[in-house]
Amino acid sequence: MENKICERVADLLSEYIDGGLDAKDAEFVRAHIENCAECRKAYGELLALEKLFDEAAEEVPEGFLSSVMERVAKEKQIADRKKKHPFVFSRKVGGFAIAAAVMLTVVASPLITSVLKNNVGGETDMEYVSSPEMAADDYLAGDRASPAEKNDGLYNAEAEVSFDGVKDVVESVKEEPYYGVDFGKYYTANMSDGRVGRVLLEDRGNATLEIDGESGSYSYEIMGGEIVLSDENGKLNFYLSYGDSISFNQVDG
Amino acid sequence: MTDEKVLVSRAKDGDTEAFAEIVSLYQKAVYNSALYIAKNREDAEDIAQEVFLKLWRTLGSYREDASLKTWVARLTKNCALDYIRDRNKKSTSSLTDEDDGGENDVADEDISSNPEKSFEREERIKAVRKAVENLPGPIRETLILREFHDMSYAEIASALGISEGTVKSRVSRGREQVKEFLKNGNFL
Known part of the structure; x- marks a missing residue:
């Protein structure tokens, strides 16, 4: 009987030292090791092991934190530059004359990454559109949109729109879905079972995954630094590798 | 100690001082995890730096109901997998072979330096x-x-x-x- 109890305690010892047992089991273990030399010895060895793990943990190299923060500061500089919006126009103010000036200015400078405020019915409406197609869908007939251009992780698209008979140009800004990833481009997908497929992320959170000649539609979101594709069957988690090209790698488990 | 959630919230807004505090909290754990994968200090430092850079880049998608500890652990694992994959591509010899003259090998630490x-x-x-x-x-x-x-x-x-x-x-x-x-x- 004692052996069975010792076996049970041996199974629980690890969790006991981690403080993970409930009160009843913790008391069971505590009481037993008080009275059993063998189990007390095993407990002592585990405690000594934990001390060794602490000893074996190294401090980070000198200058590690400052090296990391130097690189972070550089990336922040780039990101801050991207987010500046130097021009904001109110379409309705001044009516057609201003709208015409806007059109001339913006069309002449297609790489301006500003967002235009649209005053419709007296209310200011700031809108991000994710693609020229969406810009065209959302506005009145007769709109035209330029192909989206990517600069520094931002997609710019222009659409010529009409409000109440007044023409205007809307410029849209959308951030890339994940660091370095383009909308509408296929990337290698390395599945955890060894199969290789390809994945495409579209605007509005839609994704396509092709494996073994079959194509599946998913929604995607960024969670925990990974890109998660979901459908009615479940989720597939991918992290990205940035080698010669970007690849999506399925997370095992 | 500043509450971790507050730090993350500030870091998400671009506060690099808050992010530096987060790095300080996790750097030892991340570096030591990387040491067991890389088995040399130089590569472990590279892996660890990459983990924190990825954390900075993806903070915008961090959900506050998730555990930062878990997120850092996943990033560490994924960066380590990248390292192993790259190392396997570069070397035809076994995983345990290191060809850097042993200068940075953790297992061969020069005791006289301590x-x-x-x-x-x-x-x-x-x-x-x-x-x-x-x-x-x-x-x-x-x-x-x-x-x-x-x-x-x-x-x-x-x-x-x-x-x-x-x-x-x-x-x-x-x-x-x-x-x-x-x-x-x-x-x-």
């Missing part, structure tokens, strides 16, 4: 590292999260996508195997 540390203590530490390196992969990664990231069983389960029961089993088996290794070498 005159105040006892020889015995150094040998013990080397033995612990060797024991952990010899563990099967899933057990090793679980044990590293417990011992160096100080994660709870629930947090480890979440980070690795496994059940808590599996975590408990792996931690227990990992410790037993390390203990046996050390006892065989008379270090315990």
